[in-house]
Amino acid sequence: MRNNSHPTIAISNRMFFLTQDLINYALKTNCGIDYSFEAQNLSDLKQEAVYIEKIAREDLDIRYHCPFKSIEFAHVDKNTADYSLQYLRDCVDVAGSFGGKYLTTHIGLGFKSPNNIDYENAVVNLSKLVDYGDKKGITVCLENLTTGWTNNPRAFLELIEKTGASVTFDLGHANSCPSVIENQCTSVEFLRTVDSYLINAHVYEIEKIDEKTLEPYHVAPQNLDIIRPLLLELINNTKCDWWVIELRDQEEVKHTRYLLESFLDEI
DSSP states (O other), X not given: OOOOXXXXXXXXXXXOSSHHHHHHHHHHHTOEEEEEOOOOSHHHHHHHHHHHHHHHTTTOOEEEEOOOSSOOTTBSSHHHHHHHHHHHHHHHHHXXXXXXXXXXXXXXXXXXXXXXXXXXXXXXHHHHHHHHHHHTTOEEEEEOOSSSGGGSHHHHHXXXXXXXXXXXXXXXXXXXXXXXXXXXXXXXXXXHHTGGGEEEEEESSEEEEOTTTOOEEEEOOSSSTTTHHHHHHHHHHOOOOEEEEOOOOHHHHHHHHHHHHHHHHHO
């Protein structure tokens, strides 16, 4: 499939502490906003909706992202899984109330041990979330991570096929996942496995682990040598129309935006 129009380049709301600064930047640069929910309980979510309403009034393109560390619908504990599913439904409701059409979720994002998550819970609850999103006019996307079932092309595809979810493909996660690092496949081959389901992309070079804090961080591209093949695959063989520069440093975002805009102008 050929994507004949250029994708929207989007930024994360995490770049800014103040909502108005985010709005000003998006208006100045003509970028979309990939809004990551910060609240992880219903009371805080209602307050966060006030900030989202302010952004939505500017008629900016917004998609939604749920990078939660304690909310996990695949949790082995049924009560935790059920609560998490309901909370993600609440997020769908908030996104839908402002005209949202897309929401990205994860499996196992905040849990380092595989013993904390259950495959059956993952399949059943993601399927329920996808169905709920469909009823609200929202496409639910699953993102590939560096750990767990979504870091392997075949396992990731199996989850997508079983649940009906669409895909948010994270280029940096793909470049640092075991399947690629151990030369079982290339990141482009990983992408091709799910290309027909792909809606959104997270664009940066690679995710690495800080040796001191052991926390992951995203590396900005200095040039497009490493991710150009992935970008070409997105353009030529997917319907992906949303490229999120998943970085927080404004200078890194500015440079990456320049690289992406130059790339799109050339093709």
